[in-house]
Amino acid sequence: MDNSSEDFLFVLHGLNDTRTNKQIYFVFTLLLYLLTISVNLTVVAAICLEKMLHDPMYLFICSLCVNEIYGASGFYPKLLADFLSDSQVISYIGCLMQIFVIYSYVFCEFTNLTVMAYDRYVAICRPLEYRSIITPWRAGKLLLLTWFICLLEAAIMAGLTSTLPICGSDIDKLYCSNVAVVKLACTDTTLNKSFGYILMIFYISQAIFVVISYIYIVKASLKSKAGRAKFMQTCLPHLITLINFTIALIFDILYSLYGNSHSLYYLRNFLAVDYLIVPPLLNPIIYGMKLTQIRNGLLKLWGQKIRAVT
Numbered sequence: 001m002d003n004s005s006e007d008f009l010f011v012l013h014g015l016n017d018t019r020t021n022k023q024i025y026f027v028f029t030l031l032l033y034l035l036t037i038s039v040n041l042t043v044v045a046a047i048c049l050e051k052m053l054h055d056p057m058y059l060f061i062c063s064l065c066v067n068e069i070y071g072a073s074g075f076y077p078k079l080l081a082d083f084l085s086d087s088q089v090i091s092y093i094g095c096l097m098q099i100f101v102i103y104s105y106v107f108c109e110f111t112n113l114t115v116m117a118y119d120r121y122v123a124i125c126r127p128l129e130y131r132s133i134i135t136p137w138r139a140g141k142l143l144l145l146t147w148f149i150c151l152l153e154a155a156i157m158a159g160l161t162s163t164l165p166i167c168g169s170d171i172d173k174l175y176c177s178n179v180a181v182v183k184l185a186c187t188d189t190t191l192n193k194s195f196g197y198i199l200m201i202f203y204i205s206q207a208i209f210v211v212i213s214y215i216y217i218v219k220a221s222l223k224s225k226a227g228r229a230k231f232m233q234t235c236l237p238h239l240i241t242l243i244n245f246t247i248a249l250i251f252d253i254l255y256s257l258y259g260n261s262h263s264l265y266y267l268r269n270f271l272a273v274d275y276l277i278v279p280p281l282l283n284p285i286i287y288g289m290k291l292t293q294i295r296n297g298l299l300k301l302w303g304q305k306i307r308a309v310t
Helices: 022-049 056-073 076-083 092-125 127-133 136-162 178-183 190-221 225-257 262-290 292-309
Strands: 009-012 089-091
Touching (some): 009 092, 022 056, 056 136, 092 136, 092 190, 136 178, 136 190, 190 225, 225 262
């Protein structure tokens, strides 16, 4: 099949059972998307406008929230358009773009959380050296490197997928998945699978690094009351965020196991999109509620807006 043709379309089958109530689903999804964008933008604005929040730890949180907006914007607009359409289709180029955005979001999310684990390790285990090791300049370079590597990985993945001749058009998901598109290829996909294994090893290595970091962090925190307080204040939100995102990714893996079971239709849809919906909404709320300085920054920002209105 000529997948370079502008007329070539993939058919998404995730909304087959929602046609009768699609207006309700549209309104609910739109509100969810607007709420996700709003809470993340609020945290980003508070960090950018409050000078006390220009430390490396808050810059990493700001990057995380920007990535949440980026990932949500790669998923929600197409889903909203599908609710208003009688057929859920996506162009070949649009599918590749969605693959690039969603996978770069996933890569950047996990890498950002890994960098934040390193930041917390230095802050808890080597507090006297923290200012010399994690400088704002070095934090900025880490963030630039994180975004560059993750965008490059996603670009290579989408590029490899674009070279495959496609022999099918049906995708049993709410969005374009690289795995689903590769399965439709009518040629050898060894190169794509090999690159996938390389990425898997790379991110498993990051997960091992995070686990080791937290072993040292917990050991150091237990030595003093101040260490335990610092862990609860700055590390616990990060740990909750990391677990939340990891579980969401595991749900997506479980989706593939239940992918052919029509009796678990709604469960399959939830498992497939959980990592695109739950972390972007909950993460900024977790940081906004748990970290005192961000909470104070938010209150200050809201106070300025209220005074401006009145």
